[in-house]
Every structure is written in structure tokens, then in C-alpha cells.
Amino acid sequence: MATTATTAPAAHRCSYEDYEATADWLRSQTEQRPKVAIICGSGLGGLAEQLENRVVIPYKDIPNFPQTTVEGHQGQLVFGTLEGHQCVCMQGRFHTYEGYDVYKVTYPVRVFSLLGVRTLVVTNAAGGLNSSFSVGDIMLIKDHINMPGLVGNNPLCGPNDDRFGVRFPCMSDAYDRDLLALAQQTAEGQGIGAFVHQGVYCMVGGPTFESIAEGRALRTLGADAVGMSTALEVVVARHCGLRVLGFSLITNMVVTDYDSTLKANHAEVLDTTLMRTQDLQGLVRGILAQMPVDPEDLYK
């Protein structure tokens, strides 16, 4: 039977049993039971090095897990404690441009949910579209434009599994407002408020960086930053009820001027992450330090 771009063949989707098998296997590898998951963006995996009592599990050993293929993404799960919170950190994420479908890209998020995770922290490297942003700024994500999802490439396409969430999840509250306010307040308290902004992240498919016309179009659409990840993970996280906090590190400014000779490139992206990695780590730590560890206080 012919299939359309909007509905993957069932064989490409993952079953509840697949997610459970991965979660069960991970439970057998560690006694840690994380409540917070952190997905590290390009060049931002250093956050996982901050965890205490680390248990490191390479993706290649994890049943049903994809492998990372992108420079700046290490390819391992790190369990451990950060500021009193039991965490699991993805040192390396998956992207559709690597050839993975939207179900594989978001596979870890449902596994985390089955492990008992309640809060997802996403980080990414992104190109700045807002002309008031500068390279090295941190953008707290207040909303997203899920470009693949808008054209039907959404990880929730296909039969809905009610064990994870509802058929038609709301996305107007995708990024938790309390966590966003806490992040802003923490940035001010740490004296880095001058380069921390709030804005809208637009996910595109990549792997091409934007043409000038595309950059201009995305800005007109209301995007402040653009990247090739995150929104799909957030959609799946919200579907299964996780709270989400997101950060974009502005690693380059998107070229929107025909007179410019600048050219976006991945080496520049990784260089900028080196420059700001300490600030971002400090900010995440500062936020976690103020989040109640007791889940009953946090998730009621």
C-alpha cells in the first residue's frame, strides 16, 4: 500500500514495548532513577561532565537507540546527580538530517518518561535571527515554530498511544512559564542578564544553513533563532506530560544581507559553544539548585 509523507509505515514507528524494553534495560544498568533529563546540543555536552556519581552508557550498547553521527555530539547517556537532582544527560542528540525519522529522533524522550523523568531540559546551538542578538548570547526558549511538524512530519503522526498522552496535545504552553521565569531570574542573579534573552526557536530540517531569503522569511515569521533540532523532542515531551525548559546558544548570526560575505559553518558553531559553555553550565546548575528536589512539591 502506498504511504504518504505524513504517515510513516508502522514498521518505522516504535512500539510501547520497544520503549519499555529500552527503559527496562537502562534500569538494569543503574540504580539511579532520574527525574530530570538534559539533552545537550552541539558542542554543549560538557554539562554532562558536571554530574556527580556518573554512570556512563554509550548509545551503541543501548537496545533500540540510534547512534550519533555529528561532530560535537559524543553519543552516550550519563546518569548522575546535579545540584541534588538525579539526572540523565544525553551527550549527543539525533537529527532528521542524519537520516533518522522523527520517531527515532525523539525515541529517548519517551524512554526517559518511562524511567520516571518529569522535567526535560533541552539545549541547542542556533543561528540568531533577531537583530538585537549577538554571537554568544543565550536565548531562553519561550516558544517554537516546529517547521517539520507544520508540514506533517510530526513524531505524533500515526495511531495515538494513549499510554503516553492525548491525540491532540496543546503546544501553547510547551515551555514551562515558571521554569522560564526562574531561568531569567537566575541569569539576573548570576550577573549574566545582559546576554540572556527570551525568544522563539524555529526548527528546520537542515543540514543546509539558511539561504538569505530563508533567513529573512524565518525572521518575518517571528523566529528569533533557528536550528535543526529540539522542537520534535519538545513535542514528544509535552505529549507525555514532561515540563520543558529550553536554551539556545546563539553560535552565529544568520546572514540576511546580500552585501554580507559571512558564511555559516559548523566549525564556527562549535567554537562559539567553547566560549559560552561555562556560562550555560552555571546557569543550568543555578536553576536546578533552586528547583525543589522533592517531586511532590515540583509536580503537583
Ligand SMILES: O=P(O)(O)O[C@H]1O[C@H](CO)[C@@H](O)[C@H]1O
Ligand atoms: O541543535 P543542535 O544539536 O545543538 O545542533 C545545531 O548545530 C548543528 C549545525 O551547526 C545542527 O545540528 C544544529 O541543529
Ligand SMILES: Nc1nc2[nH]cnc2c(=O)[nH]1
Ligand atoms: N539552521 C541552522 N542551524 C544552526 N545551528 C547553529 N547555527 C545554525 C544556523 O545558523 N542555522
